[in-house]
Structures are given as structure tokens and as C-alpha cells.
Amino acid sequence: MKIGIEAQRIFRANKHGMDYVVLQEILQLQQIDCENEYFIFVKPGPDRCVKDSANVHIVELSTPSYPLWEQWALPRAAKKAGVELLHCTSNTAPIWCDIPLVLTLHDIIFLEPRDKNNKSLYQNMGWLYRRLVVPRILHKCQRIITVSNFELKNIVDKLQIPESRMAMIYNGYNEWFRPIEDTKDIYKKYIKEKGFIFFLGNTDPKKNTERTLVAYAKYLKQSKVKRPLLMADLDRQFLEDIIKRNDIEIIREYLHLPGYIPNSDLPYIYNDAFAFLYTSLRESFGIPLLEGMACGTPVITSNTSSMPEIGGKDAILINPEKSDEIAEMLLRLETDEVFYNEKRAVGLQRAQLFSWRHTAEQLLSLYHDLAK
Structure with a gap:
């Protein structure tokens, strides 16, 4: 069978969640499947992280915008390649396409109430694009994949899609996320000392950055250690607004904002962190949660959406809307060594239940089922 996989953004330098998912799926399929022929449709970029092989062909399509690439260039290129099944991996797909479709619908956040305080043009345009496209393609999809039981139930209930x-x-998660004895002082590129608190925040309201920073201020007021906070990928003006709005000037001298941290550095960062804050309001899966656990770093995460499902019942679960709970858990990790080591062990064990190899095997099985 000739299978097309949409992977538009995997060659860009600064990758994010969905980019990593499809990248790892492709790399695993390239290892385990010698029978099917794959056409990987990408946009040109500096990080050529997948190479052609006997049955995997990279097809670069250059257009000025995401909608034009997906709605015009992709279906034409797939048809030209003789693709028999087209897997679109990032929530949307071509509206006019006569090739059988598989869609990975990571979440349906675009159908949920929108936070009016979100000033990001990129995020708002993406939200609008998904609202326009997704309802028009769902009935055309041979199968709709999602990434957690929480999200599956959410999609079935809200979109009235038969579970069949x-x-x-x-x-x-990638195998290089593991306990590392020699971390090569990679952390020094971003912060002066080990034992910091780590947080992956951004301007998206679902990441809960504001409450997390308020919680950190409360932690600083009570902690004898006062660990610094390393925050990746956060806009400085957005941060300044939060500090002023909540009167938490206390946090300023303890913050380290290096910008984007490459995925290759993250295993070292997790290993040298005292704890990882993954306090989102909502996630369809949450790969960083697994990455932190796999490195043996205690992860404080939320008791909402998919996070209890992925983290497990013994994870450190807090109510993300209560900054006091986040602060109290940081303080407990700092003062209760038995609890700290307990949660470290829980994370290491839990992470072993997940792998990209298993993901790719299930995906290949689905392709075979549809071929029949």
C-alpha cells in the first residue's frame, strides 16, 4: 500500500508537540515496516530530521502559508504520488480530497470557550482555521485517531462521532529521556546552578502560566531554600504583565528565561531539575509529563483532563486552579525526602508503560485494518 503522511512542520528548527509526535511515528515506521511505501509530505526547513530510504520518500512542498500548503499543495502532491491512504497528523486535513483519509485529532480545544485575554495572533488564527476546517472533514475520514481515553470520550460526546x-x-517519549549521571553541565547554558524548578510555560491560557507564577511567589515566601525557576519559551512582556497584575515582584530575581530550549538539551535539564511543574488546565496527552517522569524528576501535574490518565493514580496531582496547592506541593517535595524519593520512583515506573515503538505498531495495525 502507498501511504501518505502529512508532516508539514517537522523540518522547522523550533519544533513543538504535534511535530515531535509525527516525527517519532515516521522514524519508528521506517524501522519496523518494510512492506508499505510511504510518502512524507513536508515543508522545506533547516532540520532535515528524516531521510529517504528504500520505502520512505520525502516530498517537499513549498507554499507561503499553512492553509495553502494543506488545502492546495498537499492533496495534489498526494494524488500525483499515487497515495492510497493519506494520514493527516495535526488536527486538520484537505477539505477537497478524494483520497481516503486518516486524521489524528489530538484535541478539540478549538470547540471549547476561547479565553478572550489571549492576544497571540498565531494561536488565534490557528483556532479559527480549525473551527472552519474540522467540521467539514470529519465525515470523510476513514478513521479518527486521538491520543487518550479522555480525549476520545470528549470527541465522541461533543461531535457525536460513532466510537467505531x-x-x-x-x-x-524518546528513549534519551532517562536518568543521566553525567549531565555535562548543559544546564549552565540556561541557569547557574542545579536543583532549580523547571516550567514549560507559554502565552496559551491552557498552560496556566499565571496561576503557576502566583504559586511560585507563595513558595518563595515560605521556602528556606528558595530555588530559582527556569521557564522555557516564555514571552517577556507577557511575564511582566503577570508580575504587575498580581503584585509578585518577589519572583523577578529568581526567574531565568532563556527562550526556546532544544529537545536535545531537555533530558539534561530534567535531570538537573529539583522538580518539574506541568500544571496545565487541559491537555489531550502531555508528552512533557512522561519526559520528566522518565528522567526521574518529580512532576507536579494537574488532576484535570488527560493528566491523571497518563501520570497514573500515584502521580503528584493538584488542582491547577488553586495556586496554594501548587505551592504546598513544592514545599512538601522540598521538606519531605521520603515523599520526594517515592514520587521519583513512581514516575520512573509509570513512564515504562509508554514508547514510540508501541505507538507506531498500533498505527501500522490501523493502516492494515483499513487496507482490508
Whole structure:
């Protein structure tokens, strides 16, 4: 079978969640499947992270915008390649396409109430694009994949899609996320000392950055250690607004904002962190949660959406809307060594249940089922 996989953004330098998911799926399929022929449709970029092989062909399509690439260039290129099944991996797909479709619908946040305080043009345009496209393509999809039981139920309930048309395939995490004895002082590129608190925040309201920073201010007021906070990928003006709005000037001298941290550095960062804050309001899966656990770093995460499902019942679960709970858990990790080591062990064990190999095997099985 000739299978097309949409992977538009995997060659860009600064990758994010969905980019990593499809990248790892492709790399695993390239290892385990010698029978099918794959056409990987990408936009040109500096990080050529997948190479052609005997049955995997990279097809670069250059257009000025995401909608034009997906709605015009992709279906034409797939048809020209003789693709028999087209897997679109990032929530949307071509509206006019006569090739059988598989869609990975990571979440349906675009159908949920929108936070009016979100000033990001990129995020708002993406939200609008998904609202326009997704309802028009769902009935055309041979199968709709999502990444957790939480999200599957959410999609079935809200979009009234028969469960028989759905598939749930968990994400995995990269094998280099593991306990590392020699971390090569990579942390020094971003912060002066080990034992910091780590947080992956951004301007998206679902990341809960504001409450997390308020919680950190409360932690600083009570902690004898006062660990610094390393925050990746956060806009400085956005941060300044939060500090002023909440009168938390206390946090300023303890913050370290290096910008984007490459995925290759993250295993070292997790290993040298005292704890990782993954306090989102809502996630369909949450790969960083697994990455932190796999490195043996205690992860404080939320008791909402998919996070209890992925982290497990013994994870450190807090109410993300209560900054006091986040602060109290940081303080407990700092003062209760038995609890700290307990949660470290829990994370290491839990992470072993997930792998990209298993993800790819399930995906290949789904392709075979549809071929029949």
C-alpha cells in the first residue's frame, strides 16, 4: 500500500508537540515496516530530521502559508504520488480530497470557550482555521485517531462521532529521556546552578502560566531554600504583565528565561531539575509529563483532563486552579525526602508503560485494518 503522511512542520528548527509526535511515528515506521511505501509530505526547513530510504520518500512542498500548503499543495502532491491512504497528523486535513483519509485529532480545544485575554495572533488564527476546517472533514475520514481515553470520550460526546470510527493510540517519549549521571553541565547554558524548578510555560491560557507564577511567589515566601525557576519559551512582556497584575515582584530575581530550549538539551535539564511543574488546565496527552517522569524528576501535574490518565493514580496531582496547592506541593517535595524519593520512583515506573515503538505498531495495525 502507498501511504501518505502529512508532516508539514517537522523540518522547522523550533519544533513543538504535534511535530515531535509525527516525527517519532515516521522514524519508528521506517524501522519496523518494510512492506508499505510511504510518502512524507513536508515543508522545506533547516532540520532535515528524516531521510529517504528504500520505502520512505520525502516530498517537499513549498507554499507561503499553512492553509495553502494543506488545502492546495498537499492533496495534489498526494494524488500525483499515487497515495492510497493519506494520514493527516495535526488536527486538520484537505477539505477537497478524494483520497481516503486518516486524521489524528489530538484535541478539540478549538470547540471549547476561547479565553478572550489571549492576544497571540498565531494561536488565534490557528483556532479559527480549525473551527472552519474540522467540521467539514470529519465525515470523510476513514478513521479518527486521538491520543487518550479522555480525549476520545470528549470527541465522541461533543461531535457525536460513532466510537467505531475512532481509535485511541497513546503517544510515547524518546528513549534519551532517562536518568543521566553525567549531565555535562548543559544546564549552565540556561541557569547557574542545579536543583532549580523547571516550567514549560507559554502565552496559551491552557498552560496556566499565571496561576503557576502566583504559586511560585507563595513558595518563595515560605521556602528556606528558595530555588530559582527556569521557564522555557516564555514571552517577556507577557511575564511582566503577570508580575504587575498580581503584585509578585518577589519572583523577578529568581526567574531565568532563556527562550526556546532544544529537545536535545531537555533530558539534561530534567535531570538537573529539583522538580518539574506541568500544571496545565487541559491537555489531550502531555508528552512533557512522561519526559520528566522518565528522567526521574518529580512532576507536579494537574488532576484535570488527560493528566491523571497518563501520570497514573500515584502521580503528584493538584488542582491547577488553586495556586496554594501548587505551592504546598513544592514545599512538601522540598521538606519531605521520603515523599520526594517515592514520587521519583513512581514516575520512573509509570513512564515504562509508554514508547514510540508501541505507538507506531498500533498505527501500522490501523493502516492494515483499513487496507482490508
